[in-house]
Amino acid sequence: MENNIKDKVVVITGASSGMGEAAAKHLSALGATVVLGARRADRIEKLAKEIRDNGGKALSIAADVTNRDQVKNLVDSAVKKFGRVDVILNNAGIMPLSPMDRLNVDEWDKMIDVNIKGVLNGIAAVLPHMKQQKSGQIINTSSVAGHKIFNGSAVYSATKFAVRALTEGLRMEVKPYNIRTTIVCPGAVKTELLEHITEADVQQANKDYVGAVGISSDSFARVVAFAISQPEDVDINEIIFRPTSQEL
Numbered sequence: 017m018e019n020n021i022k023d024k025v026v027v028i029t030g031a032s033s034g035m036g037e038a039a040a041k042h043l044s045a046l047g048a049t050v051v052l053g054a055r056r057a058d059r060i061e062k063l064a065k066e067i068r069d070n071g072g073k074a075l076s077i078a079a080d081v082t083n084r085d086q087v088k089n090l091v092d093s094a095v096k097k098f099g100r101v102d103v104i105l106n107n108a109g110i111m112p113l114s115p116m117d118r119l120n121v122d123e124w125d126k127m128i129d130v131n132i133k134g135v136l137n138g139i140a141a142v143l144p145h146m147k148q149q150k151s152g153q154i155i156n157t158s159s160v161a162g163h164k165i166f167n168g169s170a171v172y173s174a175t176k177f178a179v180r181a182l183t184e185g186l187r188m189e190v191k192p193y194n195i196r197t198t199i200v201c202p203g204a205v206k207t208e209l210l211e212h213i214t215e216a217d218v219q220q221a222n223k224d225y226v227g228a229v230g231i232s233s234d235s236f237a238r239v240v241a242f243a244i245s246q247p248e249d250v251d252i253n254e255i256i257f258r259p260t261s262q263e264l
Contacts, residue, residue: 020245022047025098027091029081029138030108032059034207035157035236039105042237043244044072051094051101053079053087054108073098081108081134084141091141101145103153103244106138111209113168113218120214124171131175132182139186146195151248153196155240156183160203160256166264168218176201180254187253196251198243203258206230231259 026043030036032054040050044067052060057078067074075097079090094101109131112123135156146152161169162176180199187197204226213219235257243252258264 020247021241023049024102024244025049025051025094025100026103026105026244027051027053027094027101027138027142028105028107029053029079029087029090029134030157031063031076032056034209035202035205035233036105036107037063038233038237039107039240040067040074042234042241044070044074046241046245048103048244049073049098050075051090051098052076053081053090055080081106081137082129084137087134087137088141091138091145095145100149101142101152103155104138104142105155105157105240106135107155107157108134109157109209110212111172112212112214113172113222114213114215115168115218116170118215123214127171127175131172132178135179135182139182143190143195146190147193150194152193153198153244154183154186154190155198155200155243158183158199158201160201160258160262160264162199162201163256164264168215184253187251194248196248198252199254200236200239200243201254201256202236202239203256203262203264204230205233205236207233229259229261 026048028036031052044050054060060076064074064076077090077093079086114120158179159176161173162180165173183199
């Protein structure tokens with residue numbers, strides 16, 4: 017696996033915690049240079065320092081994925097410092113689940129801004145560089161909820177269905193540039209996502225479920241590494257993974 021990850025420059029959004037943080041640590045351990053983006057500058061700088069102290073290469077750049085200019089700066093900074101960008105992991109996302117009749121319209125808007133527009137901003141930032149390089153890989157985090165609807169997930173699922181549609185459309189368009197595209201759809205993974213749920217009953221139900229069956233963020237990191245590690249003529253387009261005990 018290490019041979020096609022070592023020395024690659026990997027930009028990761030949502031790198032301050034959870035799956036993004038786990039991916040950064042794992043890919044760095046496999047020899048990648050990681051460029052960490054998130055709103056919480058202190059968290060990603062601490063992570064970057066930890067990676068560097070362990071002998072890895074890491075750069076942290078504060079970036080809110082809903083801000084197109086900040087995401088462009090994140091990617092451009094990676095290219096300026098390291099000369100290229102080989103992979104972007106568009107991982108930042110939020111999950112404030114709620115039944116639609118509770119009319120949490122502001123939360124709907126925020127999910128659209130982060131989960132859909134944030135991914136588009138990442139794509140827009142890397143495409144010019146990858147087209148010029150004639151190589152690269154764009155990995156977008158969707159969800160099992162991008163395949164299935166469950167109680168309270170209607171809007172969240174809609175954003176994750178959209179990520180899958182965008183990534184498949186992108187896959188078809190970037191073939192002339194030798195760019196790979198991957199959708200990663202996690203099931204129940206223990207992360208901070210549940211803290212975004214403002215409806216107490218919905219949050220508790222999901223905490224109980226994920227607490228019972230959820231797996232660690234390291235599972236996501238290994239899946240991402242698997243997709244990157246394939247030979248350049250192999251394009252892993254979508255991976256769905258769940259805890260073995262997850263029925264949904």
